[in-house]
Amino acid sequence: xxxxxxxxxxxxxxxxxxxxxxxxxxxxxxxxxxxxxxxxxxxxxxxxxxxxxxxxxxxxxxxxxxxxxxxxxxxxxxxxxxxxxxxxxxxxxxxxxxxxxxxxxxxxxxxxxxxxxxxxxxxxxxxxxxxxxxxxxxxxxxxxxxxxxxxxxxxxxxxxxxxxxxxxxxxxxxxxxxxxxxxxxxxxxxxxxxxxxxxxx
Amino acid sequence: xxxxxxxxxxxxxxxxxxxxxxxxxxxxxxxxxxxxxxxxxxxxxxxxxxxxxxxxxxxxxxxxxxxxxxxxxxxxxxxxxxxxxxxxxxxxxxxxxxxxxxxxxxxxxxxxxxxxxxxxxxxxxxxxxxxxxxxxxxxxxxxxxxxxxxxxxxxxxxxxxxxxxxxxxxxxxxxxxxxxxxxxxxxxxxxxxxxxxxxxxxxxxxxxxxxxxxxxxxxxxxx
Amino acid sequence: xxxxxxxxxxxxxxxxxxxxxxxxxxxxxxxxxxxxxxxxxxxxxxxxxxxxxxxxxxxxxxxxxxxxxxxxxxxxxxxxxxxxxxxxxxxxxxxxxxxxxxxxxxxxxxxxxxxxxxxxxxxxxxxxxxxxxxxxxxxxxxxxxxxxxxxxxxxxxxxxxxxxxxxxxxxxxxxxxxxxxxxxxxxxxxxxxxxxxxxxxxxxxxxxxxxxxxxxxxxxxxxxxxxxxxxx
Amino acid sequence: xxxxxxxxxxxxxxxxxxxxxxxxxxxxxxxxxxxxxxxxxxxxxxxxxxxxxxxxxxxxxxxxxxxxxxxxxxxxxxxxxxxxxxxxxxxxxxxxxxxxxxxxxxxxxxxxxxxxxxxxxxxxxxxxxxxxxxxxxxxxxxxxxx
Numbered sequence: 001x002x003x004x005x006x007x008x009x010x011x012x013x014x015x016x017x018x019x020x021x022x023x024x025x026x027x028x029x030x031x032x033x034x035x036x037x038x039x040x041x042x043x044x045x046x047x048x049x050x051x052x053x054x055x056x057x058x059x060x061x062x063x064x065x066x067x068x069x070x071x072x073x074x075x076x077x078x079x080x081x082x083x084x085x086x087x088x089x090x091x092x093x094x095x096x097x098x099x100x101x102x103x104x105x106x107x108x109x110x111x112x113x114x115x116x117x118x119x120x121x122x123x124x125x126x127x128x129x130x131x132x133x134x135x136x137x138x139x140x141x142x143x144x145x146x147x148x149x150x151x152x153x154x155x156x157x158x159x160x161x162x163x164x165x166x167x168x169x170x171x172x173x174x175x176x177x178x179x180x181x182x183x184x185x186x187x188x189x190x191x192x193x194x195x196x197x198x199x200x201x
Numbered sequence: 202x203x204x205x206x207x208x209x210x211x212x213x214x215x216x217x218x219x220x221x222x223x224x225x226x227x228x229x230x231x232x233x234x235x236x237x238x239x240x241x242x243x244x245x246x247x248x249x250x251x252x253x254x255x256x257x258x259x260x261x262x263x264x265x266x267x268x269x270x271x272x273x274x275x276x277x278x279x280x281x282x283x284x285x286x287x288x289x290x291x292x293x294x295x296x297x298x299x300x301x302x303x304x305x306x307x308x309x310x311x312x313x314x315x316x317x318x319x320x321x322x323x324x325x326x327x328x329x330x331x332x333x334x335x336x337x338x339x340x341x342x343x344x345x346x347x348x349x350x351x352x353x354x355x356x357x358x359x360x361x362x363x364x365x366x367x368x369x370x371x372x373x374x375x376x377x378x379x380x381x382x383x384x385x386x387x388x389x390x391x392x393x394x395x396x397x398x399x400x401x402x403x404x405x406x407x408x409x410x411x412x413x414x415x416x417x418x419x420x421x422x423x424x
Numbered sequence: 425x426x427x428x429x430x431x432x433x434x435x436x437x438x439x440x441x442x443x444x445x446x447x448x449x450x451x452x453x454x455x456x457x458x459x460x461x462x463x464x465x466x467x468x469x470x471x472x473x474x475x476x477x478x479x480x481x482x483x484x485x486x487x488x489x490x491x492x493x494x495x496x497x498x499x500x501x502x503x504x505x506x507x508x509x510x511x512x513x514x515x516x517x518x519x520x521x522x523x524x525x526x527x528x529x530x531x532x533x534x535x536x537x538x539x540x541x542x543x544x545x546x547x548x549x550x551x552x553x554x555x556x557x558x559x560x561x562x563x564x565x566x567x568x569x570x571x572x573x574x575x576x577x578x579x580x581x582x583x584x585x586x587x588x589x590x591x592x593x594x595x596x597x598x599x600x601x602x603x604x605x606x607x608x609x610x611x612x613x614x615x616x617x618x619x620x621x622x623x624x625x626x627x628x629x630x631x632x633x634x635x636x637x638x639x640x641x642x643x644x645x646x647x648x649x650x651x652x653x654x655x656x
Numbered sequence: 657x658x659x660x661x662x663x664x665x666x667x668x669x670x671x672x673x674x675x676x677x678x679x680x681x682x683x684x685x686x687x688x689x690x691x692x693x694x695x696x697x698x699x700x701x702x703x704x705x706x707x708x709x710x711x712x713x714x715x716x717x718x719x720x721x722x723x724x725x726x727x728x729x730x731x732x733x734x735x736x737x738x739x740x741x742x743x744x745x746x747x748x749x750x751x752x753x754x755x756x757x758x759x760x761x762x763x764x765x766x767x768x769x770x771x772x773x774x775x776x777x778x779x780x781x782x783x784x785x786x787x788x789x790x791x792x793x794x795x796x797x798x799x800x801x802x
Binding site: 464465468469470471474477537538539540541544545546599600601602605607608616617618621 | 682
């Protein structure tokens with residue numbers, strides 16, 4: 001579905017990466033590997049059309065991504081390396097807001113099982129601000145499930161998670177791929193997750 | 202229909218956010234009132250002088266106190282990545298700017314509007330003048346929200362000198378203040394002055410999504 | 425005319441241009457001072473004070489012209505992706521600010537004896553004061569961002585938003601009643617100034633323009649070099 | 657509708673709104689944003705005593721009288737109406753009969769304006785002093801150059 005051709009990005013006349021080729025079809029998991037500062041986040045943001053590439057092009061369903069942007073956005077979720085949940089509100093409020101603003105077509109029981117799976121049910125009435133970093137990270141994954149989109153673009157999803165949670169994420173990935181979804185994620189370590197394509201930056 | 206729902210839930214989100222941070226808004230209003238007290242005490246007990254310059258004081262203080270909350274305008278949503286997520290969910294940058302401006306107007310400026318009657322009693326402003334002040338500030342505050350949107354989106358990536366944002370708002374609000382205070386002092390030309398304010402509002406309201414949208418895009422791109 | 429949009433061409437052309445412009449500006453400026461102080465007559469009403477006009481009017485024109493140039497280059501830079509526009513914006517903003525300051529100071533020096541006051545808040549004077557502050561904000565934005573890419577674009581957007589002030593400055597005296605007199609020289613009508621006073625005015629305008637260009641060339645070249653070295 | 661077309665439409669809409677707003681503003685500011693009012697405007701409207709305002713016009717010929725060294729009485733006119741003005745203080749250099757002036761003050765009763773400040777308003781004409789003498793001598797001195 002997504003095809004990236006000869007993508008290069010320059011910022012402040014400094015080359016960040018050059019001639020990246022990648023293609024993502026349904027049921028694929030692609031991993032981006034590289035050191036800190038090798039441009040993993042930049043590449044993900046370029047695929048999302050947030051950053052403009054200096055050369056190269058990205059296609060979505062055979063058309064140029066730029067001309068088909070809002071259709072693309074209907075199918076994509078992005079998780080940044082920071083938490084997007086609102087720290088002043090409770091976990092419940094956050095879930096509620098996501099559920100409404102993303103016009104999610106997921107029903108309540110599905111959300112509840114997801115909450116249980118992520119072991120967040122004890123924190124529902126806590127403010128997000130007092131949760132630990134790992135827990136807010138898990139909350140981010142809840143957003144992923146609520147948004148219920150086909151393509152997941154994840155920036156460092158596995159950092160600062162314990163082994164149980166990583167196991168859980170692996171399970172979530174496999175479920176998603178089984179449902180013809182596709183995933184791109186970046187990681188600076190070896191995650192031990194089955195991937196179909198590996199790109200080294 | 203789906204689109205409308207999204208917008209309604211955007212405001213629901215803003216409402217929740219502002220409710221949880223209601224002490225910030227109240228602090229703004231307390232700042233406003235405390236500065237009124239200070240003005241009254243620094244001028245002295247002469248009520249005639251106070252009522253003569255009261256309108257000017259009120260406008261200045263309204264302007265200053267509403268620029269206090271500029272820092273919150275986009276900064277939080279920008280830093281925790283919510284702007285980006287909203288954009289990825291089909292809100293174009295310009296639309297985000299418009300919605301944020303309206304929500305700033307509702308949740309930050311309208312509390313000030315409500316307090317104007319009380320403030321005008323404190324400053325010995327006559328009833329009809331207070332009415333004109335109310336009318337002028339209800340348009341003027343929407344203009345201030347638009348200006349605030351532009352200047353705070355410009356200064357998203359400016360870590361060094363955030364006061365610049367307030368200066369930008371204040372220099373462009375000079376004509377707004379001129380016409381608003383004119384409106385309060387020249388009661389007979391009410392219609393034409395309201396029209397002028399309305400014209401300024403129209404211009405800034407249509408420039409806002411372009412300018413703020415561009416700056417939001419720019420900041421997200423370089424974050 | 426490619427040197428107006430291409431930094432490399434600009435460098436080459438300005439190498440040829442700089443010395444003639446400098447010499448010309450010195451000649452014109454001394455000629456202009458000579459004319460305005462010795463070879464032009466006293467005004468029938470203002471007497472000797474009219475000579476302030478030979479500083480005031482050119483600097484006012486050039487303050488507006490500089491902002492207009494910045495506006496045009498901002499549009500070019502944002503809409504047509506000509507990065508040279510950003511270089512120009514950064515380089516000429518202080519020049520415009522200085523011209524505006526000279527205009528304001530000389531104006532109030534003239535205003536005290538003639539009008540009877542240093543400063544009034546009429547439409548023309550207020551809008552020029554705003555123009556000066558807008559120039560200052562442009563300079564401050566240039567100083568306070570760390571990321572160059574975002575800085576230059578924010579500056580360009582701000583210049584475009586601030587350009588609404590430009591027609592207000594120019595036409596304020598025609599649209600509204602102001603203490604400031606209306607324009608003496610406009611294209612549509614015969615100028616209401618005597619040729620013997622017009623000459624020093626024109627010479628001074630060109631002298632100011634040449635000084636401005638000479639400084640601008642230096643500043644633009646510095647800006648180009650510092651960008652090449654990634655200093656800013 | 658493609659994105660590009662939508663964008664173009666939005667730009668056009670923006671420009672139309674801006675244009676109409678500018679026209680709205682200009683139409684309404686024509687009378688309002690005045691640094692001063694002319695005597696005929698004041699004559700038409702109601703005179704409010706003790707309200708501070710500014711009046712601009714010409715000093716009427718043969719109306720200037722010196723009461724004492726720092727107290728003056730004169731008339732401000734725009735050739736349709738004129739207003740009697742009293743002033744205590746120092747007059748600017750350019751102030752003379754037939755010359756434009758802006759005065760600041762308030763009406764002390766319905767026909768006497770008490771000025772607190774007097775500004776001379778200069779017109780856009782510049783002319784050497786010698787030429788004015790020539791013009792006066794030959795009789796070509798017309799009112800346009802007042």
